[in-house]
Amino acid sequence: MNEIPILRVEGYSKHFELHEQGKIIPSSCDVNLNVYSGRLTALIGPTGAGKSTVLKGIYRTYLSTSGRLLYRTVSGHEVDLAQADEHSILELRRTEIGFVTQFLHALPRQATEDVVAQPLFQKGMGRSEARDIAHKMLAAMNLPERLWGISPATFSGGEKQRVNLARGLVSHPRLLLLDEPTASLDPKTTERVVRLIEDLKNDGVAMLAIFLHPDLVERMADDVVELEPPLSIEKVLKEIA
Amino acid sequence: MDKVLGVKNLSKVYGPGCASCFELTGPEHDTNICPNCRSVVAAHDVSFDLYKGEILGIMGESGSGKSTAVKCLYFDHEPSSGRATFFDEGRQYDLFNLNAAQQRRLANHRFGMVYQNPHLGLNFDITAGGNIAERLLMSEVDNFSEIRGRATSLLSRTEVLPERMDELPKNFSGGMQQRVQIAKALVTNPPLLFLDEVTTGLDLSVQAAILDLIMEIQQEKDTAMIVVTHDLGVIRLLAGRTMVMKYGRVIESGLTDQILEDPQHAYTQRLVASAL
Amino acid sequence: MSASYPFGFLNEYAKKEVRRSTLKAVAIPGYQVPYSSREMPMGRGFGTGGLQLTLSLLGKGETLKVIDQGSDDSVNAVNLRSFIEMTCEGINTTTKTDEADFIQSRHRIPETALREDQLIVLQVPYPDPLVVVEPSEDKRKILHGEADYSRLLVKLYEDIVKFDEITISHRYPTRINGHYVIDPSPIPRWDVPKLNQSKALILLGAGREKKIYAVPPYTKAEPLAFEDVPFRVENFSDENGQRRSCQRCGCTSSFLDEFVDSKTGKKVYQCSDSDWCDAQGSASVAEGRTPGATDEYPPTNIEQVVVANG
Numbered sequence: 118m119n120e121i122p123i124l125r126v127e128g129y130s131k132h133f134e135l136h137e138q139g140k141i142i143p144s145s146c147d148v149n150l151n152v153y154s155g156r157l158t159a160l161i162g163p164t165g166a167g168k169s170t171v172l173k174g175i176y177r178t179y180l181s182t183s184g185r186l187l188y189r190t191v192s193g194h195e196v197d198l199a200q201a202d203e204h205s206i207l208e209l210r211r212t213e214i215g216f217v218t219q220f221l222h223a224l225p226r227q228a229t230e231d232v233v234a235q236p237l238f239q240k241g242m243g244r245s246e247a248r249d250i251a252h253k254m255l256a257a258m259n260l261p262e263r264l265w266g267i268s269p270a271t272f273s274g275g276e277k278q279r280v281n282l283a284r285g286l287v288s289h290p291r292l293l294l295l296d297e298p299t300a301s302l303d304p305k306t307t308e309r310v311v312r313l314i315e316d317l318k319n320d321g322v323a324m325l326a327i328f329l330h331p332d333l334v335e336r337m338a339d340d341v342v343e344l345e346p347p348l349s350i351e352k353v354l355k356e357i358a
Numbered sequence: 359m360d361k362v363l364g365v366k367n368l369s370k371v372y373g374p375g376c377a378s379c380f381e382l383t384g385p386e387h388d389t390n391i392c393p394n395c396r397s398v399v400a401a402h403d404v405s406f407d408l409y410k411g412e413i414l415g416i417m418g419e420s421g422s423g424k425s426t427a428v429k430c431l432y433f434d435h436e437p438s439s440g441r442a443t444f445f446d447e448g449r450q451y452d453l454f455n456l457n458a459a460q461q462r463r464l465a466n467h468r469f470g471m472v473y474q475n476p477h478l479g480l481n482f483d484i485t486a487g488g489n490i491a492e493r494l495l496m497s498e499v500d501n502f503s504e505i506r507g508r509a510t511s512l513l514s515r516t517e518v519l520p521e522r523m524d525e526l527p528k529n530f531s532g533g534m535q536q537r538v539q540i541a542k543a544l545v546t547n548p549p550l551l552f553l554d555e556v557t558t559g560l561d562l563s564v565q566a567a568i569l570d571l572i573m574e575i576q577q578e579k580d581t582a583m584i585v586v587t588h589d590l591g592v593i594r595l596l597a598g599r600t601m602v603m604k605y606g607r608v609i610e611s612g613l614t615d616q617i618l619e620d621p622q623h624a625y626t627q628r629l630v631a632s633a634l
Numbered sequence: 635m636s637a638s639y640p641f642g643f644l645n646e647y648a649k650k651e652v653r654r655s656t657l658k659a660v661a662i663p664g665y666q667v668p669y670s671s672r673e674m675p676m677g678r679g680f681g682t683g684g685l686q687l688t689l690s691l692l693g694k695g696e697t698l699k700v701i702d703q704g705s706d707d708s709v710n711a712v713n714l715r716s717f718i719e720m721t722c723e724g725i726n727t728t729t730k731t732d733e734a735d736f737i738q739s740r741h742r743i744p745e746t747a748l749r750e751d752q753l754i755v756l757q758v759p760y761p762d763p764l765v766v767v768e769p770s771e772d773k774r775k776i777l778h779g780e781a782d783y784s785r786l787l788v789k790l791y792e793d794i795v796k797f798d799e800i801t802i803s804h805r806y807p808t809r810i811n812g813h814y815v816i817d818p819s820p821i822p823r824w825d826v827p828k829l830n831q832s833k834a835l836i837l838l839g840a841g842r843e844k845k846i847y848a849v850p851p852y853t854k855a856e857p858l859a860f861e862d863v864p865f866r867v868e869n870f871s872d873e874n875g876q877r878r879s880c881q882r883c884g885c886t887s888s889f890l891d892e893f894v895d896s897k898t899g900k901k902v903y904q905c906s907d908s909d910w911c912d913a914q915g916s917a918s919v920a921e922g923r924t925p926g927a928t929d930e931y932p933p934t935n936i937e938q939v940v941v942a943n944g
Contacts, residue, residue, distance in 0.1 A: 136624030179620040226566045459780040491791045495784035502860035
């Protein structure tokens with residue numbers, strides 16, 4: 118491929134050190150992959166291979182143990198997401214990198230439409246304009262309109278997941294990280310989400326995704342990266358030493 | 359991005375202080391009291407930068423020094439050493455080298471403070487409206503109708519009924535008192551706001567409403583804020599970045615989600631594990 | 635008495651200290667200069683602050699006028715005057731504002747405009763206007779130093795909220811020379827504008843609180859107020875909007891005291907400044923006008939003072 122990747126992951130590893138228990142938990146190990154604009158790279162591998170860890174490492178929810186996470190910004194600079202200062206990361210999250218997780222963290226009492234519009238508020242968009250866009254996204258997710266004005270705290274798993282997706286997609290990032298975005302959705306909604314993701318891809322959004330179902334990987338992935346099962350603790354310790 | 363505040367090596371020691379104060383205190387010694395001279399090292403070597411529109415969380419248990427840091431910056435306490443630079447409208451202020459009048463001027467005009475205890479932030483002998491008026495009068499606004507108008511709009515903004523603005527704060531509920539405090543802090547449109555345990559002790563539903571209000575204000579006005587709390591939930595919801603303090607030291611800092619999901623320090627791991 | 639006490643009752647050191655403090659007060663308009671107020675042979679609160687200023691500054695051959703709420707003949711004025719006459723040999727006294735070099739006053743500034751060659755000493759019970767909002771003197775000093783009078787202004791704000799107007803009747807906080815706010819002693823609002831750009835030096839002395847302060851000649855004195863709720867002096871209009879007049883001299887431009895006539899039970903009004911009233915009376919007699927009903931001052935048939943001006 119002669120296209121320049123938007124993200125290059127080189128030798129990324131992550132293990133967790135639990136001081137209290139005196140344990141080291143290995144997760145991702147020597148991950149190498151590329152992500153391109155307008156293409157979807159799928160991460161596959163057995164449970165515990167550190168797929169989510171890679172996404173969280175890129176988003177800097179996890180600190181890296183080793184490796185480089187080279188992201189090419191809209192202005193053409195290459196930034197190592199593992200090393201960049203916190204304010205740069207916050208700025209990239211605000212403007213370029215989006216993350217749809219399996220969990221929804223929102224202010225208690227906040228209306229669903231505002232939960233979804235939050236990334237747009239943070240970009241400085243006016244409230245009513247941002248809510249209009251949020252409404253379109255919630256409609257596309259097939260979330261009943263009567264739910265838009267109330268807090269998602271009481272929603273079912275599938276409803277929460279759709280709110281979460283809507284929030285992740287609403288700001289139209291350049292790089293979108295998707296962690297099992299359709300995990301708790303019914304087939305009909307899954308189909309809608311798949312189409313939305315296709316649309317984003319056609320708009321040039323680069324995606325790195327984890328899908329639970331192999332058929333979704335089959336259908337949507339342009340590139341597939343398989344992660345190795347984790348190393349034993351002994352090997353990690355030896356590597357550190 | 360515009361820097362609002364730069365803090366370098368801020369320390370505060372209560373007591374005579376001695377040469378070994380900093381060596382013999384801190385998380386690794388499990389104390390902030392110097393065994394040699396009995397001074398309390400409330401905060402030591404605190405450094406951070408704060409940018410426009412950013413919310414920085416300072417997390418820790420009581421006695422960790424989190425409030426001390428903020429109270430030094432708001433001039434409630436005098437730091438023992440360190441430097442803090444405030445950047446405002448193209449000017450720089452070396453905070454701890456200003457005279458008392460200059461400090462008070464900045465605190466009145468350009469900073470806002472909301473205390474856990476409303477008695478610290480509000481004058482209970484004067485009405486809610488009078489409390490807000492006081493801050494405007496300090497800022498040399500001397501038109502009665504304008505003061506009245508601004509107090510009314512701020513109180514409506516913070517969801518205090520304007521009909522109640524001429525009542526004394528003691529007639530208000532705890533949540534309402536915090537709203538009046540927030541209105542008072544905001545009335546001069548400060549670019550920097552300090553929030554010290556503002557939701558501690560309030561009912562959960564009231565807490566949520568106050569946090570909601572703080573978020574909205576931050577987005578509307580792009581106010582930089584420092585939020586001091588022991589409540590991980592507050593940190594998660596409000597702060598983009600977080601510093602964790604223990605025995606007067608910053609033991610860890612980073613993006614809030616990273617601190618909560620991948621804490622590096624044993625203490626933070628314990629704190630997060632016990633809360634989730 | 636005159637044989638055993640020095641001129642001016644106080645010893646030279648005490649007088650020197652008062653003079654030094656006075657110079658400092660003049661140099662820093664409105665600033666409350668502390669001084670070691672001496673024990674006087676009368677109770678504190680009876681004008682000992684004003685008295686010490688007078689005794690320290692008055693010289694032989696000078697002419698003194700002493701008034702209490704505008705009157706030369708009320709008890710406090712009479713007692714102070716006789717004490718000063720007794721201890722300052724060679725001074726003259728008068729009741730006429732025009733003739734006085736030196737005026738000591740409680741609660742009033744004379745109606746007659748004072749001249750550059752005159753000096754007025756006001757007796758002060760409470761020198762610090764901030765005492766109502768801040769109990770600690772240390773903190774008050776900081777507030778004065780930084781000219782932070784927001785808490786006083788909040789009092790005015792709350793007054794307007796409660797009563798639609800500023801209700802302070804006397805001791806109206808007044809900013810001197812753009813910085814220090816003073817308590818101008820219990821003079822009515824009527825007299826506050828006389829502080830502004832006064833030709834005469836105005837000295838204020840608080841004996842119990844041990845403070846001396848000054849409004850030097852030709853100095854700005856602005857009563858605290860809001861841009862859109864300006865300071866106002868007392869209104870002496872009747873129900874019909876007519877300016878009330880002094881029932882004794884007919885004057886319609888002076889500060890009036892209100893009395894109840896014991897015979898008729900009606901409210902009557904009279905100049906608070908007795909010398910002014912006398913002068914108006916004789917002027918109107920000279921001009922052939924009919925003066926007010928009562929010729930003596932104060933009127934003999936007064937039963938009670940309904941509204942005292944302080």
